[in-house]
Amino acid sequence: MLRHTFLHLPGLGPSTERRLWAAGIRDWDAFLDADTPPLASAKAPMWRNELLESKERLAAGDADWFAQRLPPAEAWRLFFDFKDSLACVDIETDGTPQNEVTAVALYDGINAARTYAHGQNLHDFTGDILTSKVLVTYNGRCFDAPVLTSHLGAKLPKAHIDLRNVLCGIGIKGGLKKSEEHFGIDRGDLAGADGYMAVLLWREYSRHGDPAVLETLLAYNAADVLALPVLLAHAINRLLEDTPFADAYGQDIPSPGQNPHIPDPAVLRRVWHERYHHRS
Template sequence: MNTNDLLDWGNPDNRIEDIIKNSAITSCFSFVKGIGAVSERRIHGSGIKNWDLFSKYQEKAVLKLKKWKMIKKHIPIVKKALETKNVPQIRKLIPNNQHWRMIPNFINDIAYLDIETTGLSYYRHKITTIGVFDGTKVHTFVRGDNLDEFPQFIKNFKAIASYNGKQFDVPFIENEMRFRMDHIHFDLRFLLQRVGLKGGLKKIEQKLGISRPESAGLDGFAAVVLWKKYKKTKDKKYLETLLAYNAEDVINLEILLYQAYNKNLKKEQLEHPMFYFKPKNVENPYNADRTVVYEVSRSFG
């Protein structure tokens, strides 16, 4: 099988407005206590596939009257929170394991985020760079330069997408920079695990046929080595290569986000339009030095 056969592209004829209006969150009813996966399947099985249909129906035997009334009461509240992107209220209303259903609703407010560090412990090690892709452009924050600008910058976004960011990137940032990141967080590691795609970011990219023209051969350990060599030699080619590697991380997160949404739709057998990813030419603002890539790759392989 060609690796690209594993990609779920969606239909290019689906308009973004329709995808947002009919996103998977509109068939979620678990914002009411006591409504879990079984109750939700029972609701769907009765012919009520989304909030609009639920609002049109009178009580059905699939639910107790109290739960039915609670859902009916909360649907307009959840709708309003989504329309206004009221993140604190959304976080209270929608269970974390259902946040992936809101990806289309936040698609224009997502920061694709990745950090590089001097090691794995946020008590003993430090952040070296933070990369953010806003869907158009890569923004970079570097230790000793502009790293302190990151907390203010990230406030421009309602949501973030990461790979293992809930366990690594966000705790690292919050511990070192002393501020809370209360964004809606789409952690692609766990969303892709749900559909059978397991492993590190580079392994997942390889499985899906996503290329890395600048930094092929590098990984997280190489990023640590690159920073150490940059600090020791002051040679900018090490920093440039590190930033090129980090930029490819965040750029590739976007396509993985679309894949995570579409593949979870299929897994859950939800009747919503897939999210079409329109191919784009995103310029990596940094160039990896091939001699540096070779040098660093040899040091650990």
Template sequence: MLESTYIHIPMIGATIEKRIWKSGVRTWKEFLSERDNICIPDKKKSLICAGIVDSIDRLEAKDHSFFARSLPSSEHWRAYSHFSDKVACVDIETTGLAPGHDRITVVGIYDGKEARTYVKGIDLEEIVEELPKYKTLITFNGARFDLPFIKREFPEIEFDQLHIDLMYPLRRIGFSGGLKKVEQMLDISRSEDTTGLSGFDAVRLWREYERGNQRSLEILLEYNREDIVNLKTIIDMVYDKLVENKYSQC
């Protein structure tokens, strides 16, 4: 999908992009070879050709930050297949919903192979070194919740990555509601210990752990691990549908 994208080029919007697709041209290389047959102004063609040459160079260099800056945040998902080798599915647990008052208790990071959980009072500060290693972050409602919470507690972290907040592209293809509801719609199951748990339960489990219940922490970490692993499962399941939906709009 990224190599069929034009809206990241300065002065090129969704209308021009859709006109290009409607002409039968999808990829950057197709545009360069078929430019004379595309019905858009010559000035726009010149801008696009220059943008394509630059984009090809940036993609070959795996310059994720270029696409993170130039793509609208709602369209970062388009780059997923090109940067999925350096992806981190991220989810946090907190003591509540107020960033100015509540604190992070757990941060989970899943790179597609290993799920790791970082815990307040044990190793939470290690995320400062860990998160910058990735080129793409995947969250659910992370733009409003997870990443601002992390940035408030760890302002030294610079989030220059591509960020795919799955909540929004999922809505476009008919999967609305919270993460657990989306999992149910996609027939993704959870373990016996975590089925039916919510964010409010995560707060309760942490409080029980603070009172000495180690088992509550184990369940909380399992709950968090399932969140991050399921994020990867979901994007892999729906990515083609997101692409089809985008093309269907032209």
């Protein structure tokens, strides 16, 4: 899809991109091979040079270069050329102003999800993320990425598909769980659990060291990243409807990957009870 993209060119917006597609200029080569500039614009020579560089950057696998030039809501276009080096990431924190990281989940959409827990293997994440070229998160631009960078010193890809931005572009708002509900993603025993539940689980684990509590927290954290490829596929298919390329790039909707952790229903019931007992 990047080869059909012109939005990353300076001063070229969505309406101009649609005009190019409608005129039969549907990829970079068509623009570059045109006998006369496809658009009557003083910027056409600059765009030509930018497209020549685009071809070089794509051949080099430079996802960051494109990500820095695409609007955040259009970062989904990175998926097709970099789907083998995605990193779906989600973090949990302790709920304090310091945002101490308690757990991180990492999923490439293919292999088993990996989880990292405070006091155990948390800093292994900083090495494991280095092989990835594109982050996929929900609201990670505002929260997960800055916290991982400042608290763990993680060197994250600059290329970032934040599904909060992408889904907002198709009118779906309200948070990760609401987005999952919109597309019928079932969390099983973890249905209804939210970020504050993760905070309470960590506090209980810190007090008592119960492995079942940590296992439940990690299961919740993993469920967040396992849903991201599903949401991304739904969003891509919807966004492709507004392009001439839906038939070529439409995605099969994957099932959420297997959760490597099993939540303990007794732990969830106990934490639910304590949460709402203290509110009353």
